[in-house]
Amino acid sequence: MDTSILLKQLVPKVFSPEESVVANNSPTIAMSSSIKRHAKLWELSETYHCPIIGTCLSISDLEKFARSFNFTASLRNEFALHVETVNRVSTRNEVSKAIHKFLNKKYQTYVTDFEVARSDTDVLALWRKYSIHGEVAGALWAGFTHKAASNETRKIIYADMHMLSHQVGAGQATDMRRLARLEKENTEIKFALKQQQQQQTRNEVRLRKQLHATESELENLRQSGNEVAVLRARIAALESGVAMVEMGQRLMSLTMANEQLQMTSERVSTLAKLLETTNNKAAILLRERNMLVSEKKTLEQFLLTKNTPDESKRKSLLPHMHSMRNSCILCVGGRITLLPQYRMLAEQLGIRLIHHDGGQQKALSRLHSMVDSADAVICPTDCVSHAAYYQLKRHCRRTGKRCLLFKGASVSGFTTALATLSSDPTNVSRSAIKCVPEIIEK
Known part of the structure; x- marks a missing residue:
């Protein structure tokens, strides 16, 4: 297929008056605000077909339709598949009807949610609500086909999608810069930790020497105490006033020395406690550093996999994660604001991610059925309710479903959890189901 010719048929016409005319001069149905039914895919302006096909259909979806309807484009040429699909849905035919039915079923939840919209303004408000939270694909389909959506609203949605594509590209560049900054910070932390460990070793040697010296002083103190007792006995026996004065002076000197040694002993005890506290803090920092290093390596492998066009190289970078493609993973809890990032990571790995918020808005009664429908379950224990946990x-x-309970609801923690879940040599969809023992008990 000549993709350059097909591309010319997709020239944007958002703000042109010829929206109702297709490239082959065949008439299309002009959508009017007076039509009180949902718009069909082929009834929409050709301009909107490109973002709908590119956003709402995955590459695997395009390949499925290409095989079913004998597309002329090569299955290895994703752009050619996209262009041919866009051209085929410009009129009412078997392909456009099948894709329209598929999208309605795939995004039924969003179509149902948009049913509450009674006016053009309501449709636009719902679109912006979902797009802010990163739920773009379903909201795009529901907004474009809604019976109350006007052409102006569709133009606004189209413009938002256009700008969003630029923002996504800029966001990837920002992530790469952040990764470089994190690597630099990790190197600095390693260097600072090494210096701290060396300083701690020197302090420990110095404190041990002080402790030995103090123990020697304590032993001398005990001997001095015995001498005091002997001197007191001699003082009682002496009758000479001069001798008693001399002995009294000596006793006072020994008493002061005894007090000083006791103060030194208390200081040594305080230093020993401080040393123990420092060792505990250093151990905690070391564990946190190891966890951050593990998460960084997982993110590095994921980013390398994402940016590597060669399929065999992607398999070698994340071999276990590649085996999880086409699996269904249920995420219970986590940060709602990070859910779009969770979904993006899962989609990049070919994983279908379903989510339950742990009882915040969704009923806990749905949890059992969602668990049964998933191949495996992950749950960040530091961001989920006790009841859901x-x-x-x-x-x-009870059911033997494989479940990974981990601590850390961040994007890197979520990526590490997927890597941990995929480390089992058996396939996820057929693996023995078990609960991971390394969990944080509430």
Whole structure:
């Protein structure tokens, strides 16, 4: 297929008056605000077909339709598949009807949510609500085909999608810069930790020497105490006033020395406690550093996999994660604001991610059915309710569903959790189901 010719048929016409005319001069149905039914895919302006096909259909979806309807484009040429699909849905035919039906089923939840919109303004408000949270694909389809959406609203949605594509590219560049900054910070932390360990070793040697010296002083103090007792006995026996004065002076000197030694002993005890506290803090910092290094390596492998066009190289970078493609993973809890990033990571790995918020807005009664429908379950224990945590744990143990309970609801923690989940040599969809013992008990 000549993709350059197909591309010319996709020239944007958002703000031109010829929206109702297709490239082959065949008439299309002009969408009017007076039509009180949902728009069909082929009834929409050709301009909107490109963002709909590119956003709402995955590459695997395009390949499925290409095989079913004998596309002329090569299955290895993703752009050619996209262009041919866009051209085929410009009129009513078997391909456009099948894709329209598929999109309605795929994004049924969003179509149902948009049913509450009664006016053009309501449709635009719902689009912006979902797009802010990163739920773009379903909201795009529901907004474009809504019966109350006007051409002006569709133009605004199209413009938002256009700008969003630029922002996504800029965001990837920002992530790469952030990764470089994190690597630099990690190197600095390693160097600072090494220096701190060396300083701690020197302090420990110095404190041990002080401790030995203090123990010697304590032993001398005990001997001095014995001498005091002997001197007191001699003082009582002496009758000479001069001798008693001399002995009294000596006693006072020994008493002061005894007090000084006791103060030194207390200081040594304080230093020993401080040393123990410092060792504990250093151990905690070391564990945190190891965890950050592990998360950084996982993110590095993921980014390398994402930016590597060669399929065999991607398999070698994340071999276990590659085996999880086409699996269904349920995420219970986590940060709602990071859910779009969770979904993006899962989609990049070919994983279908479903989410339950742990009872914040979704009922806990749905949790069992969602667990049963998933191949495996992950749950950040530091960002989920107690009720959802214990209910999920009991159900997974009872049913044998594989469940990974981990600490850390960040994007890097989520990526590390997927890597941990995929480290089992058996396939996720057929693996023996178990609960991971390294969890944080609430």
